[in-house]
Amino acid sequence: MEMVKIRKIPRRKKMKVGHTLFVAGMLALVCFTALPMVAMICRAFMPLDELYLYPPRIIVRKPTLSNFADLLTSLSASEVPFSRYIFNSLFTTGVTVFLSIFVCCAGAYGLAKFKPRGSTTIFAIITAALMFSSYVTQIPNYLIVTELGLVNSYWALILPKVAVAYNFFLVKQFAEQLPNSILEAARIDGSGEFGTFWKIAMPLLKPAWSTLAVFSFVSNWNDYFSALVYINKDAMKTLPLALQTLAGGAGVVARSGSVGAATLLTTLPTIIVFCIMRGRVMQTMTYSGIKS
Amino acid sequence: MNREKEKKKQKFMTMERRRVMEAYMFISPWIIGTAVFFVYAIFSSIKLSFSEIVQLKGFVMEWVGLANYEHILVYDINFMPIFTEVVIDTIINTPLTLVFSLIIAMLINRPNAGRGFFRTCFFLPVLLGSGYVMQQLLQIDATGSVGVGIALPSLLQGILGETFSGVIQAFLDRITLILWKSGVQIILFLAGLQGISSSLYEAAKCDGATQWESFWKITLPMISPIILLNFVYTMVMYFTSSDNALVAYILDQVFTSKDFARGAAMGWVYFLFAFVMCGIVFAAARGLSKDKEA
Numbered sequence: 001m002e003m004v005k006i007r008k009i010p011r012r013k014k015m016k017v018g019h020t021l022f023v024a025g026m027l028a029l030v031c032f033t034a035l036p037m038v039a040m041i042c043r044a045f046m047p048l049d050e051l052y053l054y055p056p057r058i059i060v061r062k063p064t065l066s067n068f069a070d071l072l073t074s075l076s077a078s079e080v081p082f083s084r085y086i087f088n089s090l091f092t093t094g095v096t097v098f099l100s101i102f103v104c105c106a107g108a109y110g111l112a113k114f115k116p117r118g119s120t121t122i123f124a125i126i127t128a129a130l131m132f133s134s135y136v137t138q139i140p141n142y143l144i145v146t147e148l149g150l151v152n153s154y155w156a157l158i159l160p161k162v163a164v165a166y167n168f169f170l171v172k173q174f175a176e177q178l179p180n181s182i183l184e185a186a187r188i189d190g191s192g193e194f195g196t197f198w199k200i201a202m203p204l205l206k207p208a209w210s211t212l213a214v215f216s217f218v219s220n221w222n223d224y225f226s227a228l229v230y231i232n233k234d235a236m237k238t239l240p241l242a243l244q245t246l247a248g249g250a251g252v253v254a255r256s257g258s259v260g261a262a263t264l265l266t267t268l269p270t271i272i273v274f275c276i277m278r279g280r281v282m283q284t285m286t287y288s289g290i291k292s
Numbered sequence: 293m294n295r296e297k298e299k300k301k302q303k304f305m306t307m308e309r310r311r312v313m314e315a316y317m318f319i320s321p322w323i324i325g326t327a328v329f330f331v332y333a334i335f336s337s338i339k340l341s342f343s344e345i346v347q348l349k350g351f352v353m354e355w356v357g358l359a360n361y362e363h364i365l366v367y368d369i370n371f372m373p374i375f376t377e378v379v380i381d382t383i384i385n386t387p388l389t390l391v392f393s394l395i396i397a398m399l400i401n402r403p404n405a406g407r408g409f410f411r412t413c414f415f416l417p418v419l420l421g422s423g424y425v426m427q428q429l430l431q432i433d434a435t436g437s438v439g440v441g442i443a444l445p446s447l448l449q450g451i452l453g454e455t456f457s458g459v460i461q462a463f464l465d466r467i468t469l470i471l472w473k474s475g476v477q478i479i480l481f482l483a484g485l486q487g488i489s490s491s492l493y494e495a496a497k498c499d500g501a502t503q504w505e506s507f508w509k510i511t512l513p514m515i516s517p518i519i520l521l522n523f524v525y526t527m528v529m530y531f532t533s534s535d536n537a538l539v540a541y542i543l544d545q546v547f548t549s550k551d552f553a554r555g556a557a558m559g560w561v562y563f564l565f566a567f568v569m570c571g572i573v574f575a576a577a578r579g580l581s582k583d584k585e586a
Contacts, residue, residue: 026399030413033471037416103321110318114311122319127574129330130528132563139340139552140333163325166525173521193314207483215476218419270419278412 040267043260044068067257071243071265074258080235080242089239089269092157093220099162100216101209107163108171109201113178126172129165142229156230157238161220167212174208175201214277218270240266341557353553360557370541371558378538379565382530385470389526390519392467393474397481398511411482418475473529477522484518485511520577524570531566538562 038059045063075082111119141160150156178201186196202209224240231237237245243262316323341360343353364371400410488511496506512519532539542562546555 022399026410029396029471030410032468033414033417036472103325106318107322110315114315114318116312116315122323125326125331127570128567129326130524130570132334137330137333137337139546139556140336141329143336144328144333159325160329163322163329168322170521173517197318267419274419
């Protein structure tokens with residue numbers, strides 16, 4: 001008994017010291033990763049003279065709301081109501097995310113579970129597509145969109161971003177692990193192929209696609225490049241593009257304060273979506289439920 | 293007997309065909325989307341890179357052969373230096389990112405370590421993505437260093453001397469960038485780590501394996517699919533991120549100088565390289581998994 005006690009106490013102490021050290025180290029790393037976020041928030045409240053200090057400062061000393069006031073002035077000067085931009089962004093991002101998840105999940109499921117002839121070719125195309133930046137195909141895509149008569153429409157912002165190779169690749173990695181036995185069981189119980197996919201495979205793939213939903217929401221929401229290319233009507237602009245143009249863009253010194261405010265405003269929705277979905281993404285990412 | 297066999301065969305064939313049909317029913321939306329916005333676009337981009345635009349209205353093109361490529365590789369004084377710089381950066385950053393994110397994922401994965409909080413914090417920079425904020429942060433210092441990263445204390449700088457501390461500072465800057473960009477990788481690794489059943493570790497422990505051994509014999513093999521996924525993801529992320537100097541140069545070439553053909557050719561030189569790199573990774577992964585099976 002004595003022996004056990006003597007051995008136990010120092011070990012626990014050692015554990016405690018190790019644990020505190022570990023937490024301290026992690027917190028230091030966290031401070032560090034939080035830096036861009038802190039910098040962004042501070043920039044939105046920074047007065048102009050602090051923005052152009054050298055050496056640059058991250059933390060704001062004299063916070064001010066004048067940046068937001070400036071932004072509001074330039075917003076009210078424009079003809080299109082602000083709510084229109086919010087709607088544009090929400091609508092195109094929402095539809096893109098939904099369609100992309102449906103198309104990619106259906107495709108990945110079909111490819112992984114049926115393995116039809118030609119599936120190796122399709123997978124080769126996917127792996128090739130993974131490596132292409134959208135910038136290479138931007139010019140031809142612009143021509144295609146023009147030819148389809150989609151310029152200045154919501155579809156121009158949605159359709160090119162539905163069949164995304166990375167989404168397909170990610171879902172396929174998960175779909176490979178779907179146990180065939182469950183799918184067989186559903187078929188034997190008389191479920192049609194689409195029913196099997198919708199009612200059995202989709203819920204099991206939820207970890208994959210709910211994560212995908214967040215990723216693709218963030219990237220589509222932040223993407224102002226395609227809106228810049230396909231949209232030239234003010235009323236059809238998305239929020240990030242509208243805010244950046246209203247604030248005068250990156251180069252204008254006098255308005256760089258309102259650029260900071262605009263950036264904070266455009267980033268807020270992604271943060272909110274992430275906070276709502278956080279639990280689901282993080283926890284369901286453990287795809288132990290799928291593993292047989 | 294023979295007829296019966298034939299009948300069976302026929303039935304099997306139709307079943308087979310039906311399954312193929314069903315499979316393609318699922319895949320077809322994706323195929324259509326890819327065919328229009330990827331395959332077709334790729335081919336027109338190839339054609340564009342071999343041509344010269346005679347008339348911008350209606351995109352009238354004239355075949356010029358390899359002239360665009362020749363111009364980029366031989367005459368353009370900016371392209372090659374930027375290209376090599378980006379390539380070296382990617383080759384250094386990708387493995388570093390993987391190692392760092394795996395270490396962080398394993399640290400977070402330890403029991404009662406405030407998992408949820410840390411996970412969220414490490415993912416936060418991803419939300420800012422390659423957006424405007426990131427770009428501003430990266431350009432914040434005119435000297436070219438990140439400026440807001442881990443800085444060497446000036447005392448240490450004095451001791452180490454200028455060249456040496458410069459090297460260390462460059463390394464620290466790199467790590468700063470890597471930490472900001474590895475949110476997705478950390479999460480994917482975490483998912484992989486939590487998918488490993490704890491009974492494996494217990495069994496290994498009973499057999500007298502140290503933690504170090506069970507890392508190499510259990511953790512690494514079990515998450516090898518995630519490593520491949522992460523490797524490709526990371527490499528592509530570095531190749532295509534908008535704060536990449538070469539992508540910026542190509543975009544400038546296309547949208548500022550309106551030199552579409554040369555921009556397309558540059559894109560092709562660049563992405564052929566990315567293609568080769570990813571091909572090597574896939575081949576290596578396949579070779580490794582075959583080794584394991586054998």
